[in-house]
Amino acid sequence: MSKTIATHEPKGTDIGLPHGEPKPYWNPYAAGVGLGLTLVLSFYLMGNGLGASGAFTRFVAFAEAMFAPRFVAGHPYWKTYLGSEPILKDWLVFEILGALVGGIVASLTAGRFKVESEHGPRVNAKQRAMLAFAGGLLVGFATRFARGCTSGQALTGGSLLSVGSWAFMMSVFAGGYAAAWFVRRQWQ
Amino acid sequence: MNGPLAANGVFGEQFGFIVAFFVGGLFGFFLERAGFGSAKKLTADFYGRDMAVLKVMFTAIVVAMVGVMYLGIFGRLDISLVTIPPTFLWPQIVGGLIFGVGFVMGGYCPGTAVVAAGSGRKDALWFLLGILVGIGVWAEGYPLYKEFYVSGSYGVYTLSQWLGLPSGVVAFAVILMALGAFWFATYVERLMAAKALRGKDQSA
Numbered sequence: 001m002s003k004t005i006a007t008h009e010p011k012g013t014d015i016g017l018p019h020g021e022p023k024p025y026w027n028p029y030a031a032g033v034g035l036g037l038t039l040v041l042s043f044y045l046m047g048n049g050l051g052a053s054g055a056f057t058r059f060v061a062f063a064e065a066m067f068a069p070r071f072v073a074g075h076p077y078w079k080t081y082l083g084s085e086p087i088l089k090d091w092l093v094f095e096i097l098g099a100l101v102g103g104i105v106a107s108l109t110a111g112r113f114k115v116e117s118e119h120g121p122r123v124n125a126k127q128r129a130m131l132a133f134a135g136g137l138l139v140g141f142a143t144r145f146a147r148g149c150t151s152g153q154a155l156t157g158g159s160l161l162s163v164g165s166w167a168f169m170m171s172v173f174a175g176g177y178a179a180a181w182f183v184r185r186q187w188q
Numbered sequence: 189m190n191g192p193l194a195a196n197g198v199f200g201e202q203f204g205f206i207v208a209f210f211v212g213g214l215f216g217f218f219l220e221r222a223g224f225g226s227a228k229k230l231t232a233d234f235y236g237r238d239m240a241v242l243k244v245m246f247t248a249i250v251v252a253m254v255g256v257m258y259l260g261i262f263g264r265l266d267i268s269l270v271t272i273p274p275t276f277l278w279p280q281i282v283g284g285l286i287f288g289v290g291f292v293m294g295g296y297c298p299g300t301a302v303v304a305a306g307s308g309r310k311d312a313l314w315f316l317l318g319i320l321v322g323i324g325v326w327a328e329g330y331p332l333y334k335e336f337y338v339s340g341s342y343g344v345y346t347l348s349q350w351l352g353l354p355s356g357v358v359a360f361a362v363i364l365m366a367l368g369a370f371w372f373a374t375y376v377e378r379l380m381a382a383k384a385l386r387g388k389d390q391s392a
Contacts, residue, residue: 025229028240029370031222032247038214039248040255045207047192047269049252050215052298053319060323077330091208096302098212099219103306106220115308118227118295125310132227132311135294136301136318137325138286143298144326145337146283148273150297151215153280154245157273159252161347161358164275164340168284169245175288180234183293187228187235 022111039159048091049156053143055096062087120187131186191265216303225307227295234292236380239373246366253359277340279333294318 025031042049061081065072072078081087107113119128143149146168148157154172157165190196194204222244223229232238259265291297294315296304301319304312330337347362348355 025223025240026221028222028243029247031218031240032244033251034218034221035215035244035248036251036255038211038218039252040259041214042211043252043256043270044191044259044265045193045211046204047195048271050211050299052302053323056298056316056319057323060320060327063320064324075327076334077327091204094205094208095212095215096299098209098214099216099299100212100302100306101209102213102216102218103220103225103303104216105213106217106303107225107307110221112220112225113308115310117310119311120228128311129314132294132296132314133318133321135290135292136296136315137322138290138318139294139297139315140290140319140322140324141326142283142285142287142290142322143319144283144323145279145333146287147276147280149287149299150245150291151299153273155248155252158245158249159256160270160272161253161355161362162273162275163342163345163347163350164277164280165273166347167275167277168280168287171281171284172288172291173242175285176234176292177288178285179289180231180292184235186295187231 020111035155036159039155046091049152049160050095051092051148051152051156052096052099053140053149054152055090055092056140057081057144058087058090058093120185122185122188128186131183190263191259192269195266195269215299216306219300219303220307224300225304225309225312227304227309227311230297230300231292231295236376237384239377242373243370246369250363250366253362257355257359272344272346275340275342275345276338277342279337279339282336290322 026034039049058081061072061078064075064078065082065087073082104113117125117128119125123131139149146153148165148168150169150172153162153165154169158169189198193199194207199207219225223240224244229238230241233241256265256267256270260267287297294301296312296315298319301312301315305316346355346358348358351358
């Protein structure tokens with residue numbers, strides 16, 4: 001009798017996530033084909049490619065307009081975001097929310113959802129958080145010069161053969177490889 | 189039905205937002221499946237350990253490029269109604285360089301950080317916060333680089349216009365370049381794996 005009870009006992013803190021080893025990542029070429037077809041679908045349905053940083057710019061514009069509407073109305077950059085339409089009523093905002101849900105679904109179904117901070121053994125979570133924040137700051141800053149990021153410029157503009165998008169993509173790799181040595185301890 | 193469906197009035201604005209959500213969902217799904225919800229996997233590209241970023245990106249670009257051309261040739265997609273990002277050469281080069289530094293330092297780019305946050309990564313939340321602050325800081329400095337921001341303006345300017353070659357020829361060159369990059373990436377991965385193995389032997 002005790003045996004049958006034991007089999008029904010929950011193991012550890014089960015919050016309903018899939019158990020066991022995470023599934024392996026897809027072959028990069030297969031994942032690339034999936035992304036490429038998503039991009040074609042986006043062009044065919046909407047006439048727009050994919051994007052990410054444009055949505056974040058709208059989040060910032062929205063937050064600043066909420067707390068300081070007069071400041072935004074007089075701001076040389078932000079005033080261009082004020083129009084007859086609400087700031088967040090933009091296809092990129094809906095697309096990036098979809099990407100978040102897509103990421104959640106994909107990580108859950110692959111057994112990869114895990115609340116953690118990724119870093120190598122030589123840095124701690126706090127140092128990793130600082131590097132992540134500083135890197136994000138540079139990336140956010142850079143996207144406004146470039147008018148997009150790896151999604152809106154490199155992928156979308158790259159596939160449409162835009163000269164500026166290709167220049168951006170090559171510069172991203174150049175900047176990344178040049179700086180990699182300085183932050184290598186993060187992962188070693 | 190000929191695309192873009194939104195521009196051809198097949199569906200309205202409201203439905204367009206639902207479409208955007210689902211297209212975004214596929215985007216996030218494939219990014220996660222590629223392993224791009226992990227900063228470790230993403231940055232491994234910059235150390236030659238795992239060149240998945242390069243492979244996935246160039247594959248996606250080639251597939252989308254060929255797909256758009258194919259649909260265009262068969263009259264299924266009016267390419268003149270597809271938004272091509274305009275070229276502002278100098279801010280895009282400078283932006284790209286700063287972006288690259290931030291990418292390898294922070295471990296993500298904006299789209300992959302969203303997917304990583306959806307996978308539970310706490311460092312991705314810090315990165316996303318950094319993006320928002322960075323955008324805000326840039327906007328405050330805007331008067332300083334107002335002119336630089338629109339420098340090198342060529343409007344919508346494609347590689348085939350620049351090179352004076354038909355887009356089919358340019359596409360073929362891009363495919364060849366991608367294949368070369370795949371070969372090179374795999375070569376570097378093997379080289380780095382062999383180097384790592386030797387390093388272990390010496391320390392043992």
